[in-house]
Amino acid sequence: ETITIQDLANRMAERAVDVIKLLMKQGQIHKITDTIDADTAQLVAEELGHTVRRVAEADVLEGLFDEPDLEEHLEPRPPVVTIMGHVDHGKTSLLDAIRKTDVVAGEAGGITQHIGAYQITTPSGAKITFIDTPGHAAFTAMRARGAKITDIVVLVVAADDGVMPQTVEAISHAKAAGVPMVVAINKMDKPDANPQRVRTELLQHNIQVESMGGDTLEFEVSALTGQGLDTLLEGLLLQAEVLDLKADPLRNAEGTVIEAKLDRGRGPVATVLVQRGLLEPGDIIVAGAEWGRVRALISDTGEMIEEAGPSYPAQVLGFNGTPDAGDRFAVVESEARAREITEYRARVKRERAAARASVNRGSLADMMRDLREGSGRKEFPLVIKGDVGGSVEAIVTALEKIGNEEVAARILHAGVGAITESDVTLAQASGAVIIGFNVRAHKEAREAAERAGIEIRYYNIIYNLVDDVRDAMSGLLAPTL
Ligand code: GDP
Numbered sequence: 001e002t003i004t005i006q007d008l009a010n011r012m013a014e015r016a017v018d019v020i021k022l023l024m025k026q027g028q029i030h031k032i033t034d035t036i037d038a039d040t041a042q043l044v045a046e047e048l049g050h051t052v053r054r055v056a057e058a059d060v061l062e063g064l065f066d067e068p069d070l071e072e073h074l075e076p077r078p079p080v081v082t083i084m085g086h087v088d089h090g091k092t093s094l095l096d097a098i099r100k101t102d103v104v105a106g107e108a109g110g111i112t113q114h115i116g117a118y119q120i121t122t123p124s125g126a127k128i129t130f131i132d133t134p135g136h137a138a139f140t141a142m143r144a145r146g147a148k149i150t151d152i153v154v155l156v157v158a159a160d161d162g163v164m165p166q167t168v169e170a171i172s173h174a175k176a177a178g179v180p181m182v183v184a185i186n187k188m189d190k191p192d193a194n195p196q197r198v199r200t201e202l203l204q205h206n207i208q209v210e211s212m213g214g215d216t217l218e219f220e221v222s223a224l225t226g227q228g229l230d231t232l233l234e235g236l237l238l239q240a241e242v243l244d245l246k247a248d249p250l251r252n253a254e255g256t257v258i259e260a261k262l263d264r265g266r267g268p269v270a271t272v273l274v275q276r277g278l279l280e281p282g283d284i285i286v287a288g289a290e291w292g293r294v295r296a297l298i299s300d301t302g303e304m305i306e307e308a309g310p311s312y313p314a315q316v317l318g319f320n321g322t323p324d325a326g327d328r329f330a331v332v333e334s335e336a337r338a339r340e341i342t343e344y345r346a347r348v349k350r351e352r353a354a355a356r357a358s359v360n361r362g363s364l365a366d367m368m369r370d371l372r373e374g375s376g377r378k379e380f381p382l383v384i385k386g387d388v389g390g391s392v393e394a395i396v397t398a399l400e401k402i403g404n405e406e407v408a409a410r411i412l413h414a415g416v417g418a419i420t421e422s423d424v425t426l427a428q429a430s431g432a433v434i435i436g437f438n439v440r441a442h443k444e445a446r447e448a449a450e451r452a453g454i455e456i457r458y459y460n461i462i463y464n465l466v467d468d469v470r471d472a473m474s475g476l477l478a479p480t481l
Helices: 005-012 016-025 038-047 054-066 091-100 103-108 136-144 165-177 195-203 229-243 335-373 389-401 421-430 443-452 462-477
Strands: 002-004 035-037 080-085 117-121 127-131 152-158 181-186 218-220 254-263 267-276 284-287 290-298 313-319 328-332 378-386 407-416 433-437 456-459
Touching (some): 002 005, 005 035, 005 038, 016 038, 091 181, 117 313, 165 181, 181 229, 284 335, 389 407, 407 421, 421 433, 433 462
Parallel strands (some): 152 181, 378 407
Antiparallel strands (some): 117 127, 284 328
16 A cells, blocks of 8 residues: 655645655655655654544545446547736737627627626637636636646736746646646737747747647737737647547536635635536535535526536535635535545644644744844735635645745735734734725724734735735845844
8 A cells, every 4th residue: 555745745736755754753764756665654644743544544535536437428628728928918808809809798698797707608608717817826726736737827918928937837737737728819900919939938938839840839919909810719629639529418517616705695606617517506515524415506607507518617605615716526426425524634734733833933933033133034924815715726836936045935824804803903913005906995904903013915916915015025125233
């Protein structure tokens, strides 16, 4: 009985690098793909504060997604596409422009809703699903949770600006995920558009487009005028054909939570992407540590629908709590089973939180000692509130990356919803800055912050937020008199 380090880490929701470090302390050198035996795995798990229940645990965590599809049930499914690229190169504009090409929604005059993903029907009658939280931060946060939802990445590069730092990052992220890429050279309507420069610059990053003799499809488009969009969509379908995307539409539904929020009137509302099977009202659904009975399914145009099949994004009403973006979901056979799974997961979550809290207390003490000694790594404490789980997670992931040996962001709390008085209290206790992403502060919170001299900053672009924090952190490094 063995398990790979990656699998063990995933199952504990720990980072593989922490498992490797722990083993190293015990004199064992491993890489992430190595397998270790059950006894060692148990030791590691207990060392990291997890309760081990070998057989039952495997049942609960794996049984859900293990059942293979029947070959004879497989049917083609639409591709799921994520748009990535540098800020201001037109990701949002392109998503909007593509959505307007939808022949079906156009007819129905449906009111489009922002639910985190949408599906269009192209003029040729084919369907394509787009994840409409653009950017690689969200993409990577999902992937970090083990969710693989994107079949194709559209890399947007503005023809008047060329390859920029986030373009390069996006390329790395897509490559790391092993997701094929299609290039959209945007803003072709601009007089200073220079697509040839884009192609040459891409070549420097090992992306060889078709017209340069490579095999990466490239399209010259304008989100503003709509130029080239039809060709881009056909290109995506062509790429999808090569990928031979299939799923069993008959089995119990499985997929991933794209985003979720608590709606005042409707309760928890989760946007899910169905990846196989058919989701229907009445189904008992489990996602992360939450479950519910599907009360209604709502499409991206706000209509009630009777079913959602593979690659279809739908809002689910009926969850008992709000799941997290990136959580896998599955339909189970009974409420009892749903309870068993979610109670188990909730316990694991609690244990993890408790373990983390004690670690935090430790590191806080360390920090005080370091400060006294005037040495060690400085920490930049933050409280983060955002409108949806997906963006909060993306922000946390991005902020965790910008530290170095001297200074690092320390996220005291990250959550969904308006900034409350309790956030201010928390920030006050640690001298933290509060960051609101697409949310505001309650009046009482604003007043409390003013009294306490706590800074609240608002953002609606993740990139700007991260940039500011980076600047502030380098301020911490500046010599003090
Ligand atoms: P994002 O940050 O990548 O999501 O970029 P946006 O979609 O917000 O676009 C940034 C700016 O570029 C906006 O002012 C858009 O109006 C503009 N823009 C986007 N696409 C085009 C295009 O095809 N042509 C022109 N001329 N402007 C564009």
